[in-house]
Amino acid sequence: MATYPQNFRFGEFVGSLIWLILWILIIVTLVGLPLIFIVLFYIPLPPIGNQVLTPYLFLTMMVDPSRTIPIIHQLMTTDLFRVAMFPGFTYAALIAAVTIFVERKFLAKMQLRIGPLYAGKIEGIFQLIADGLKLIAKEIIVPSGADKPMFWAAPIMFVSTAAAVVALIPAAPGYVVADTDVGLLAVFAILGFFPLIALLFAWASNSKYPFIGGLRALHQMIAFEIPFILSALSVVILSGTLNLTGIVDSQIQSYWFIFFLPISAFVFYISSLAELERIPFDLPEAESEIVAGWLTETSGMIYGLLQLGSYVKTYALAALFVVLFLGGWAGPMVFPPQIQTPIINIAPLYDQQAANATLWFTLKTFGVIMLMLLPRGISPRIRIDILLHTGWYKLIVLAFINIFVALALIYGGILGPGGLLVR
Amino acid sequence: MADPIFIAVAALTVGTAIIALEARELIYGAVALAISLLGIAGFFLLLDAPFVAMFQIAVYVGAVAVLIIFTVMLVRTQALFTTKEDKKRKGAGIALMLIIMASLGALMLSSGLNGQFGNFGGSQTVNFTQIGQLMVTYYAPALIIMGLTLAGAVIAALALARREDVEQQHERAD
Numbered sequence: 001m002a003t004y005p006q007n008f009r010f011g012e013f014v015g016s017l018i019w020l021i022l023w024i025l026i027i028v029t030l031v032g033l034p035l036i037f038i039v040l041f042y043i044p045l046p047p048i049g050n051q052v053l054t055p056y057l058f059l060t061m062m063v064d065p066s067r068t069i070p071i072i073h074q075l076m077t078t079d080l081f082r083v084a085m086f087p088g089f090t091y092a093a094l095i096a097a098v099t100i101f102v103e104r105k106f107l108a109k110m111q112l113r114i115g116p117l118y119a120g121k122i123e124g125i126f127q128l129i130a131d132g133l134k135l136i137a138k139e140i141i142v143p144s145g146a147d148k149p150m151f152w153a154a155p156i157m158f159v160s161t162a163a164a165v166v167a168l169i170p171a172a173p174g175y176v177v178a179d180t181d182v183g184l185l186a187v188f189a190i191l192g193f194f195p196l197i198a199l200l201f202a203w204a205s206n207s208k209y210p211f212i213g214g215l216r217a218l219h220q221m222i223a224f225e226i227p228f229i230l231s232a233l234s235v236v237i238l239s240g241t242l243n244l245t246g247i248v249d250s251q252i253q254s255y256w257f258i259f260f261l262p263i264s265a266f267v268f269y270i271s272s273l274a275e276l277e278r279i280p281f282d283l284p285e286a287e288s289e290i291v292a293g294w295l296t297e298t299s300g301m302i303y304g305l306l307q308l309g310s311y312v313k314t315y316a317l318a319a320l321f322v323v324l325f326l327g328g329w330a331g332p333m334v335f336p337p338q339i340q341t342p343i344i345n346i347a348p349l350y351d352q353q354a355a356n357a358t359l360w361f362t363l364k365t366f367g368v369i370m371l372m373l374l375p376r377g378i379s380p381r382i383r384i385d386i387l388l389h390t391g392w393y394k395l396i397v398l399a400f401i402n403i404f405v406a407l408a409l410i411y412g413g414i415l416g417p418g419g420l421l422v423r
Numbered sequence: 424m425a426d427p428i429f430i431a432v433a434a435l436t437v438g439t440a441i442i443a444l445e446a447r448e449l450i451y452g453a454v455a456l457a458i459s460l461l462g463i464a465g466f467f468l469l470l471d472a473p474f475v476a477m478f479q480i481a482v483y484v485g486a487v488a489v490l491i492i493f494t495v496m497l498v499r500t501q502a503l504f505t506t507k508e509d510k511k512r513k514g515a516g517i518a519l520m521l522i523i524m525a526s527l528g529a530l531m532l533s534s535g536l537n538g539q540f541g542n543f544g545g546s547q548t549v550n551f552t553q554i555g556q557l558m559v560t561y562y563a564p565a566l567i568i569m570g571l572t573l574a575g576a577v578i579a580a581l582a583l584a585r586r587e588d589v590e591q592q593h594e595r596a597d
Contacts (some may be wrong), residue, residue: 185477192485
């Protein structure tokens with residue numbers, strides 16, 4: 001309970017603010033600036049362009065924004081940028097954050113509600129920030145008798161596994177964290193961790209509802225893993241490579257694979273809904289049956305991390321759909337070859353191909369994400385026996401149909417090396 | 424001399440394997456086993472065989488470890504332990520393991536395999552495309568026999584499961 005001082009005066013409030021600013025200034029001058037100079041003088045800095053980065057050049061670059069452009073250009077080629085910024089975690093987390101907000105407004109519009117409205121004046125655009133602050137401020141309650149190490153480790157493992165999937169997905173030509181020859185297999189190998197984490201977390205919660213939810217998650221994810229892999233297999237047959245960049249390149253050379261493999265795309269879409277525990281398949285989190293499924297005992301930031309992980313996973317699977325079936329970053333060129341900006345010339349950073357690829361990749365991924373959000377507004381939850389029956393009997397057969405179609409296309413000389421439809 | 428990554432992966436694999444055997448809580452043992460299997464995938468990655476490594480992760484961590492954890496969670500732990508732990512048996516087991524490993528290592532080092540592996544260097548890494556080509560050309564009979572064996576096993580498993588199902592229905596009808 002916060003108590004307000006009885007004799008509150010605005011002048012004292014302003015005075016305390018000025019006092020705070022004074023302290024910050026003193027600390028920066030006495031500690032911050034010497035630290036900067038020690039770093040500048042004693043740590044060897046890389047050459048930028050054709051001149052070595054000296055401390056004085058660095059300081060002028062800090063003052064003049066246009067001179068920092070080479071530094072940013074240098075940073076953009078590093079692995080750290082790939083991992084942390086563009087195709088990596090920040091990009092995925094931003095898309096995840098946008099997805100959470102758009103999902104709420106989108107569902108509200110579908111159900112003739114308003115959705116988030118008050119936070120941030122315009123249509124509640126700051127709702128997510130408010131929710132995030134609330135989750136950070138909340139107490140994390142560990143149930144009594146819970147397995148503490150596993151209870152704490154599982155949410156972090158969940159987020160890092162989702163980020164590991166993101167690391168394998170190319171967002172633009174050359175913009176991929178891990179460009180391995182077996183990229184698609186690696187995606188499925190990493191996706192295999194999720195049932196394990198859900199089950200362990202459910203067990204560690206030491207409660208009945210999470211355990212039931214965890215068992216359901218395990219059943220569901222294992223049942224849908226096989227059609228998931230089989231539907232991607234037909235893409236591998238058509239493109240002749242497991243490398244995700246190679247798959248996109250082979251689609252740019254011919255046509256998008258969704259035109260040849262619509263059934264596979266459908267199976268992949270349904271399986272990814274099941275893998276994500278989204279609404280028609282949200283039995284592990286069925287809130288009207290088993291409280292909140294395997295998330296029942298979560299609170300505060302543990303819940304926040306699991307939600308972040310599941311939305312990053314949504315982005316990863318939507319991006320994988322785009323890479324496998326919708327031609328990745330392929331799209332008509334909309335950016336000019338050169339750009340002029342008024343104050344700071346950012347032309348050295350501008351890359352026409354990469355900008356265009358990023359635009360189309362983001363647009364397509366967001367379209368697929370919207371398609372994944374759509375069933376939540378229109379579909380009820382299905383029964384678990386129907387779910388398992390769908391996974392084991394129907395989707396596997398459907399996936400095999402399109403594998404045979406893909407084989408026919410290859411052996412008929414229509415696609416593949418030297419095929420009719422290969423440009 | 425030795426690769427630090429190799430030593431780290433080896434320590435992880437062997438350490439978690441020991442934890443898997445010795446852990447008092449069965450569930451920790453199962454998790455340690457999963458990490459140990461991941462370490463083996465790391466060895467495959469170090470050997471330039473990412474294809475095998477990915478299948479190691481997908482099959483052993485994604486399926487086998489999940490099944491083991493599932494079993495451990497559902498079966499009462501008392502039912503699993505019928506014999507008491509014996510210091511002598513444990514020591515004998517460790518000694519036997521050390522003898523087997525040492526003799527195997529000695530055999531490996533003394534045989535011609537050692538030099539043969541040394542000659543490969545890093546140049547002749549086999550990728551999965553070559554494996555696939557060999558599978559459908561030179562090793563095609565072996566592949567067909569393996570496929571038939573697996574198909575037979577799957578059909579047998581289905582038959583076994585089916586019979587149980589029919590009997591249950593029969594009992595319910597009575």
